[in-house]
Amino acid sequence: MSTASAIPAIHGTVTVGVPVEQAFRVFTDSFHTWWPPQYHIGKEDLADAVLEPREGGRWFERGVDGSECDWGGVLAWEPPHRLVVTWQITGEWQFDPDPAHASEIEVRFTADGPGQTVVELEHRHLDRLVGGQAMRDAIIGGGGWSALLETFATAATATP
Numbered sequence: 001m002s003t004a005s006a007i008p009a010i011h012g013t014v015t016v017g018v019p020v021e022q023a024f025r026v027f028t029d030s031f032h033t034w035w036p037p038q039y040h041i042g043k044e045d046l047a048d049a050v051l052e053p054r055e056g057g058r059w060f061e062r063g064v065d066g067s068e069c070d071w072g073g074v075l076a077w078e079p080p081h082r083l084v085v086t087w088q089i090t091g092e093w094q095f096d097p098d099p100a101h102a103s104e105i106e107v108r109f110t111a112d113g114p115g116q117t118v119v120e121l122e123h124r125h126l127d128r129l130v131g132g133q134a135m136r137d138a139i140i141g142g143g144g145w146s147a148l149l150e151t152f153a154t155a156a157t158a159t160p
């Protein structure tokens with residue numbers, strides 16, 4: 001998963017006590033159950049975070065007023081083992097529509113026995129982002145992807 005970059009990638013790993021199919025489903029289909037509502041870039045409060053389940057799909061937020069604000073797109077959709085999305089949010093917390101400025105987030109789901117899954121996340125190519133170092137600093141300063149993965153793990157074990 002790792003690639004060389006001027007700005008180091010951010011990594012996170014969590015082990016979840018659910019089968020790989022459930023871990024993938026909660027991560028993707030139930031994104032809104034674990035994504036913190038304060039983490040949004042739209043003008044309105046976050047009502048929902050949506051990850052469209054297909055390569056070429058959108059990754060976006062929906063505000064409480066129904067407005068939508070893109071975050072990126074789906075590059076790879078390989079249930080239940082792998083997902084790659086673009087992160088097109090600048091260091092100034094604005095959406096950048098230019099895909100050449102997108103960083104990437106790859107998430108891998110690996111079965112670790114019948115009822116356990118290891119989830120590994122890599123956020124890479126931060127040097128492509130406008131304000132990429134500021135974005136990396138903000139993510140790390142907020143606990144990084146590891147903190148979000150812990151929130152995800154709690155949601156995954158609570159979801160049937």
